[in-house]
Amino acid sequence: xxxxxxxxxxxxxxxxxxxxxxxxxxxxxxxxxxxxxxxxxxxxxxxxxxxxxxxxxxxxxxxxxxxxxxxxxxxxxxxxxxxxxxxxxxxxxxxxxxxxxxxxxxxxxxxxxxxxxxxxxxxxxxxxxxxxxxxxxxxxxxxxxxxxxxxxxxxxxxxxxxxxxxxxxxxxxxxxxxxxxxxxxxxxxxxxxxxxxxxxxxxxxxxxxxxxxxxxxxxxxxxxxxxxxxxxxxxxxxxxxxxxxxxxxxxxxxxxxxxxxxxxxxxxxxxxxxxxxxxxxxxxxxxxxxxxxxxxxxxxxxxxxx
Ligand code: B12
Numbered sequence: 001x002x003x004x005x006x007x008x009x010x011x012x013x014x015x016x017x018x019x020x021x022x023x024x025x026x027x028x029x030x031x032x033x034x035x036x037x038x039x040x041x042x043x044x045x046x047x048x049x050x051x052x053x054x055x056x057x058x059x060x061x062x063x064x065x066x067x068x069x070x071x072x073x074x075x076x077x078x079x080x081x082x083x084x085x086x087x088x089x090x091x092x093x094x095x096x097x098x099x100x101x102x103x104x105x106x107x108x109x110x111x112x113x114x115x116x117x118x119x120x121x122x123x124x125x126x127x128x129x130x131x132x133x134x135x136x137x138x139x140x141x142x143x144x145x146x147x148x149x150x151x152x153x154x155x156x157x158x159x160x161x162x163x164x165x166x167x168x169x170x171x172x173x174x175x176x177x178x179x180x181x182x183x184x185x186x187x188x189x190x191x192x193x194x195x196x197x198x199x200x201x202x203x204x205x206x207x208x209x210x211x212x213x214x215x216x217x218x219x220x221x222x223x224x225x226x227x228x229x230x231x232x233x234x235x236x237x238x239x240x241x242x243x244x245x246x247x248x249x250x251x252x253x254x255x256x257x258x259x260x261x262x263x264x265x266x267x268x269x270x271x272x273x274x275x276x277x278x279x280x281x282x283x284x285x286x287x288x289x290x291x292x293x294x295x296x297x298x299x300x301x302x303x304x305x306x
């Protein structure tokens with residue numbers, strides 16, 4: 001495998017960047033990049049993270065310890081799709097977004113809760129209002145049209161609205177297996193995974209939502225204690241995909257001696273996997289779904305095939 005110097009040069013040249021372009025983008029001198037590529041210097045922690053973020057790769061990939069990465073052309077295509085979707089927000093998503101960004105939280109919540117009272121399912125609200133408006137907020141933040149504070153406010157408020165909507169979910173009364181849900185590595189984005197959890201519960205699954213920051217040993221305990229049939233892992237940042245792979249490998253090893261039907265099936269998802277639809281196979285998962293509705297279908301299919 002290449003070392004850091006070779007990997008950096010490879011990443012830079014395959015993106016058609018000159019040393020000076022990369023230097024400007026991450027805020028260092030051109031000679032610094034030249035020194036990195038010639039093994040003369042090694043970056044500090046902050047610069048390493050900037051480089052990984054800039055190329056949308058993990059630190060392991062940047063250091064030549066992993067070959068798992070999302071292809072840059074996939075990222076560009078995905079971003080273009082996201083930008084195009086901004087113009088096709090549903091009127092309800094547009095209203096929610098506008099009201100909340102103006103600070104009218106009560107009105108924003110009321111218009112969503114009103115729709116649920118009128119028969120719209122929570123799943124539909126997630127798909128047509130909350131998910132697209134969250135993505136649009138990300139785009140507005142990336143293009144400097146709103147501040148990071150507004151983006152935080154919007155996501156925290158949406159999280160609290162989801163808590164209220166949970167009470168409105170219509171559960172279908174089936175009694176299904178348990179599913180443990182976690183995010184990988186340092187991943188803090190967990191709203192998408194919560195949507196997956198809520199819709200699985202609505203379909204009858206017992207969900208053990210662990211979310212971000214759960215140590216591997218605790219994930220194992222939760223799988224054993226709940227007798228889970230499925231582990232659902234979410235990653236939004238490409239930098240966390242390696243951690244998904246590590247988690248998949250340790251679960252496989254841990255349950256290796258168990259009967260086939262006692263080994264948890266592993267399903268992955270989240271923005272990082274949506275960027276490159278071949279990635280889920282490369283991390284060794286059993287399946288993948290692009291969004292929360294599809295996640296329910298996928299889990300049903302995985303378990304009916306056992
Ligand atoms: C809200 C948000 C935050 C919140 C998260 C709050 C929370 N509790 O989740 C906070 C403020 C904490 C945050 C932090 C950061 N964020 Co942020 N964030 C977002 C934002 C605006 C929305 C994310 C979201 O909720 N989307 C909506 C959900 C519903 O979509 P989803 O996650 O894709 O989930 C769906 C599917 O993927 C699927 N799914 C999800 N998980 C799973 C799992 C399984 C098993 C299955 C089957 C399916 C599945 O189902 C879901 C529902 O359909 C996005 C913008 C965007 N385009 O997504 C940026 C975004 C993801 N963030 C970004 C960044 C850069 C960051 C920070 C690094 C910023 C910083 N410098 O601090 C940090 C990183 C924190 C960390 N270590 O994880 C970038 C990522 C760019 C990249 N490299 O890919 C984005 C894209 C913004 C942007 N346009 O640049 N963020």
